[in-house]
Amino acid sequence: MVTARHYPVGVSLRLYDTAAREVRTFEPLVPGRVSIYLCGATVQAPPHVGHIRSGLAFDILRRWLMASGYDVTFIRNVTDIDDKILARAAEEDVPFWQVAMRNERAFTEAYDVLGCLPPTYEPRATGHVPEMIDLMHRLIEDGHAYAVDGDVYFDVRSFPDYGALSGQRLDDMQPAVDSEASIKRDPRDFALWKSAKPGEPQWQTPWGPGRPGWHLECSAMASRYLGPVFDIHGGGLDLLFPHHENEIAQSKAAGDDFARFWMHNAWVTTSGEKMSKSLGNSLLVSEVVQRVRPVELRYYLGSAHYRSMLEFSDEAMAESAAGFRRIEGFLRRAEETLGDAPSPVAVPAAFAAAMNDDLGVPQALAVVHDTVRSGNASLAEEDVTAARAARDEVIVMLDILGINPSAQTWVGQSEDGAARRALGPLVDVVLAQRQAARERKDFAVADALRDGLAASGLVIEDTAAGPRWSLAEED
Ligand SMILES: [Zn+2]
Numbered sequence: 001m002v003t004a005r006h007y008p009v010g011v012s013l014r015l016y017d018t019a020a021r022e023v024r025t026f027e028p029l030v031p032g033r034v035s036i037y038l039c040g041a042t043v044q045a046p047p048h049v050g051h052i053r054s055g056l057a058f059d060i061l062r063r064w065l066m067a068s069g070y071d072v073t074f075i076r077n078v079t080d081i082d083d084k085i086l087a088r089a090a091e092e093d094v095p096f097w098q099v100a101m102r103n104e105r106a107f108t109e110a111y112d113v114l115g116c117l118p119p120t121y122e123p124r125a126t127g128h129v130p131e132m133i134d135l136m137h138r139l140i141e142d143g144h145a146y147a148v149d150g151d152v153y154f155d156v157r158s159f160p161d162y163g164a165l166s167g168q169r170l171d172d173m174q175p176a177v178d179s180e181a182s183i184k185r186d187p188r189d190f191a192l193w194k195s196a197k198p199g200e201p202q203w204q205t206p207w208g209p210g211r212p213g214w215h216l217e218c219s220a221m222a223s224r225y226l227g228p229v230f231d232i233h234g235g236g237l238d239l240l241f242p243h244h245e246n247e248i249a250q251s252k253a254a255g256d257d258f259a260r261f262w263m264h265n266a267w268v269t270t271s272g273e274k275m276s277k278s279l280g281n282s283l284l285v286s287e288v289v290q291r292v293r294p295v296e297l298r299y300y301l302g303s304a305h306y307r308s309m310l311e312f313s314d315e316a317m318a319e320s321a322a323g324f325r326r327i328e329g330f331l332r333r334a335e336e337t338l339g340d341a342p343s344p345v346a347v348p349a350a351f352a353a354a355m356n357d358d359l360g361v362p363q364a365l366a367v368v369h370d371t372v373r374s375g376n377a378s379l380a381e382e383d384v385t386a387a388r389a390a391r392d393e394v395i396v397m398l399d400i401l402g403i404n405p406s407a408q409t410w411v412g413q414s415e416d417g418a419a420r421r422a423l424g425p426l427v428d429v430v431l432a433q434r435q436a437a438r439e440r441k442d443f444a445v446a447d448a449l450r451d452g453l454a455a456s457g458l459v460i461e462d463t464a465a466g467p468r469w470s471l472a473e474e475d
Helices: 049-067 083-092 096-113 129-141 214-226 237-253 285-291 294-303 314-338 349-356 361-380 384-401 408-413 415-439 443-455
Strands: 014-017 022-025 033-038 071-076 145-148 151-154 190-195 210-212 229-236 258-265 268-270 458-463 466-471
Touching: 014 258, 033 049, 033 214, 049 071, 049 096, 049 229, 049 258, 049 268, 049 285, 049 294, 049 384, 071 214, 083 096, 096 285, 129 145, 129 151, 129 190, 129 214, 129 237, 151 237, 190 214, 190 237, 210 214, 214 229, 214 237, 214 258, 229 237, 237 258, 285 294, 285 314, 294 314, 294 361, 294 408, 314 361, 314 384, 349 361, 349 384, 361 384, 415 443, 415 458, 415 466, 443 458
Parallel strands: 033 071, 033 229, 229 258
Antiparallel strands: 014 022, 145 151, 151 190, 190 210, 458 466
C-alpha cells in the first residue's frame, strides 16, 4: 500500500457535495485527518454486486486520501435489526441475530475478497441503543420529537430545513410509510423508535420497550465515533431520501453540525433497472468471483465514475477484465526484463489531477493505460530506464486504486495466484529438463515434455529472457 510519502498533503481535492449540489474544494475539519461515515449493509441477505459498489467506491476515496497523506478514520455501520431481518428470521424460525450474523459475515467476506480495507470501526446498531436513547432525549427536550404509545417520532415541521438535502419541499412530500399516519402529528413525521410487538426483539427505554428505527441508528453511531461534526458522510444514491434527509434532521435538530460533505455513489443496474434480489443468485459477489478473478471484478466495478450508473453484464465484465490483463501483461514482461522490485515513485501528475477532480477514476485509468502503452514500447526498444520508470508509475497508481496484482490481497485470494504458486516450481523443473534434453539434442524427450505441459493447460513461450509459462485461457 502506498503511503503518505508519495504525495504531499494540501493538494486541492475537489468532491461533489450532494448537499451543495456542486463540486467544491475539500478541506478537512482537522488538518491532516479525515473522518468518514459510510452507511453500511442492512444484513438481511448476502450481498450482490450492486450492494458492494458503495463499499468499493468509498474504499477508493479512502485510499486516495491516504495516498494524499491524510490519516483517515473510516466508520461503516452494520444495520443488524430491521423489518426484513425479522421477517427472514421468522421464515427460518431462528433468532434475528442468527440471520444478521450470517449475512454480516457474507458482507465481510465480499469486502475482503474485493480488497476493501477493513473499516477503522464497524459498529452494529444493536450495540448502540443507549446512544439512541440519549439522542431521543435531546430531541424530545428541544421539541423536535414526541412519544406516542411507545413509538417516538421526529416532528418534521419543527425543522425548517427538512427536505433541503434531497431538494424537496415538505408540502410536496408523501407520508412516511413506517407507521399508521393516524397517531402522528403530521403524516410525514418519521419513526425514531418503534414500540415492541409481540415476539419481536426489544430494548427498554423511558418511553417503553421497543426497537430502533433505521435513521436514528446512523445519527447515533456517527456522532459516537466521529463526534458532532465530521468530514464526509457517504452512501448509495438510494439512501438520499428518506434515510439521509432524516439523519440530517435528527442530528442538526439535536444541535450537531454533522457531516460537512455528503457523497453518494450511483447504482449498479441490469437492463437499465436498479439491481435487485429478484434477479437470483448469479449476481451474488460470491458467485461472480467464480466467473472472474476478484481483482478483475474490483477493476470492473471501480472503472466507472462513482456518480455514474454502472450497467452490469458478463460481457462488459469480460471486456473490462481483458483491459486489466493488458496491465498485468506489461507488469509480467517488465518483471522478466528488469528483474528488480518496483521502487516507490511520485504519483504521476495527470493521475493525481484526475483523482483530485471528484475521484475521476476513468481518467485516472486512462493514465494507467497510457503508461502501460509507453512502457510496452520501451520494453520493445530495450530502453530499460524508461521501462522501469513506467513500471514503477503503474504500480504506484494501481496501489492507490487497490488493484496492484502483486499485492498480497490478490496473490492470496486468487485461485490463479494459488495455482501459480504451486505450479511454478514444478514447471521450472520440467522446463529445465526440456532445456537439458535440447542441449543433448534429444528432441523426442524435449518435445514430449513440451506436449505434456500443453496437455496440462500451460502455454510455454520461448523469450529472450528464457521460457515463460502461463495458464491457457478457459475458452
Ligand atoms: Zn445510514
